Amino acid sequence: MTADAPLLSVEDMSICFGRPGISTNVVDGVSFTVSPGEVVAVVGESGSGKTLTGKALMGLLPRGAGVSGGRAMFRSGKGGHCDLFRCTRRELRALRGTSISMIFQEPMSALSPLHTVGDQVEEMLRVHESISGSACKGRVLDMFGEVGFPDPERAWRAYPFELSGGLRQRAVIAMAMIANPRLVIADEPTTALDVTTQAQVLDLITRLQRDHRMAVIMITHDLGVVANMADRVVVMRRGRIMEAGPVREVLHQPGHAYTRALIEAAPHVPDTMPTRTPMPDDAIVTVRNLNKTYPGRSRSFGPPDPPVQALADFSLAVGRGETVAVVGESGSGKSTVAKLMLRAECPDPGGVMTFRGRDGVVLDIPSLKGGELDAFRRKAQMVFQDPYAALSPRMSVMDILTEPLLIHGICSRKERKDRAANLMRRVGLAPSHLGRFPHAFSGGQRQRIAIARALALQPELLVCDEPTSALDVSVQAEVLDLLEELKEEMGLSYLFISHDLAVVARLADRVAVMRRGHVVEEGPAETVFGDPRHPYTKALMAASPDPDCNQKLDLKLVAAGAGKPESWPEPFAYSGTAPPLVEVTPGHRVRRQAA
């Protein structure tokens, strides 16, 4: 770490919405320094003011917000200092891009859809340097090579929508880096990406930072990212700094209760898993050889696109009282599993999917009708991913919680109200909130209400579709705890859909890892986590960053498993038809060529 004068020193910065003095500060008295070539992570949950902090430094605060105090001294090239909050527009323009630049969270909206990637990155150079066209292009192509585009010439000509999410973020990074800034502000640069892509992009940022000796302010909510990237860390909560210091000290000897809570709540795959009881014979849901294809998009001219196979030859059993996790990245077909199991959609003909309730009646889910379907709806419920979208804004919490009872005509008016109050208590909220409307609550509170609604009918099966991925880390841990308690208490069985193996590790009895519509590995949690066989499972596990400075990401494992099935090592690689699932140890099955 360099001990010389800091590149940027933020002193007592405050940001408020509205006029200073009459409105409360959303960022209050924040101070930190960034030395040249240093990575400082600003970590916090939603509402902590971390993003506003980054935006204020770039002069990009949203309308209505303003810096109400403090200064940010930036050491400019010639040794002079300038205060970023008191720069003229012209001075700021000169700094942006060449001295300070920004990497945005959402690469699709950070790139203009109407210009090629090459044009957009080149513009950065043209604005700041007088440079000839060919030299310009040469530098951009070099940069593209450096950020890991397999074919820089093609990337130059490509439009953003032609690139995958990971490549798009690489283009955004190239754009931020092209003019050799001395400070890069990265605002959650990997949050919108899949886990395996995230690992690769993080590695890229670290490499570039070292090669170019630039300073990085890494804004993130993920302590795992902090542990892997940062030299120093600033923990923020509600606009104030809770703790700041070298990353090792803060993560391994946290001084503040909040930091401790954050570290504790961060999901990670434990080294040893308790051995769970084997799957009971009594399966609540049995799925065998299920397929689901969506018709290809029809075109105005010419034949329609080929159909998309969302789910291929899917088999799974959920035992009573068991939690089965289905894990995969976007496009793996995991949400299709949830939709099919709850009869939100019908599978392709053929295959078996049956539900066996506590009463012993076996229901064939795809062919349910009328009264049988109603009975099934009472026994299987869903918890949605986004608690902000899952509750109707026009209904009070009371209406939301009593609605399932009303639909099925269960119990009297008075009884319904009592049940709603009980449900609220059960999910850890005060019954006095019943008259309120969803928009007054935080994401975690709303997800509790959504869980209460799903439990209102006293179901036997709960399908949770990424129930915590929209929540803050500390809230996520609380909601997972709640789900576990409820399972014990009400004898529930869970189908838990997630993109994150680490989240699943703490509550799954069995895990199925999916990739492009196929299950690639399946088995009891302790074997899948303790002895993963498939390269993709290994990649997922390796890619999930731990909040531990001694366990850095293993990119070799990620690279081996994250690519297309053709690139997997033998005997897992395939092209065209997938090989069958082979049982390697009892109950642990892996998709591979038969030995």
Added chain:
Amino acid sequence: MTEHYVSDAPYDPEADRQVLDRADLDAATWVLVWRRFRRHKLGFACGIFLALVYLALPFVGFLAPYGPNEIHEDSINAPPQGVFFTHAGSWVGPSTYAVEMVPDRDTFTMREVVDDTKPMPLRFLAACGKPHEFLGLFETRARLICPAEGGTFHLLGTDRLGRDIFSRILWGAQLSMTVGLIGVTVSFVIGLVLGGMAGYFGGWIDATVQRAIEVFRSLPELPIWMALSAAIPVNWGPISVFIMISVILGLLDWPGLARAVRSKFLALREEDYVKAAELMGAKPSRIIRAHMMPNFMSHLIASATLAIPAMILGETALSFLGLGLRPPAVSWGMMLNDALNLTAVEIYPWILTPMVPVILVVLAFSFLGDALRDALDPYS
């Protein structure tokens, strides 16, 4: 700053769980919408203005100094009459002077001769003129403003038959302002049914409705209006004609609302809370009634508010062309019908004054609609 800084701020996760995250949003949606709407000062003022105008409509007979078809042979094409408060340096209250129209032998027009020797104070809350029906209950001669005994009060002048333009504007508001409401109701019903069917059922119903909308949109509006209004039997009374005109305007306006309903339906169907209701086993009728309706009704009201001005302008255009309402009914468009004659406009420009209320009302509806549309998403 020390190397490892630890704040002394407390941290209590237990309390966090119970505390309201957005205490500022702790109210029913309509309260939030209302609060936000109030912040749009212009839209709010326009809302009050329109509310006052609609409230005043039943009392026009009391508010207007003359009846709508009262003819004053002595003051044909009289210019607007001034109101004075002082006479010869002393306060007399609001008064008019007597005006006489005399032929001018040089220009061959009527010229006004003001007799400014004797002020004629206006009378307030007095009885004068011909009796009018108050709310259809009883006949009375009570009026808010009366000219002095034997005097006249033509604030905005008179037209070619000597009818008071100010009074006719007030009377005309009754029909001109309600034509929009009836028209929008008609188009609302059609748009809701067809758009809702298209959005909910999809498939061939959607395709048919969509094509029908496109055909309707491609028709040239004015000729169709004219053809339809020309088809109204000549012997119908003014009220029936009025209702038919409103219905015609509504019949031709539904495609816009139907499209709004359809797109809202499609968007709401994908919402998680609608899916959640489906997975709870709710029937389609319940989903539409309890989950979709409350969430899109407000948007439709905003759309409808923005559709009313088009109706008012449509009626004005039709009546201006002489194809809308028929005498003895009065509307702003019919009053402007006099302005078809360019010479008349040049000599008597005050016959154009009915344009002012049209502009005011149309603008007010537009501002109100914009403010409503903005207020309807109060959660940010």
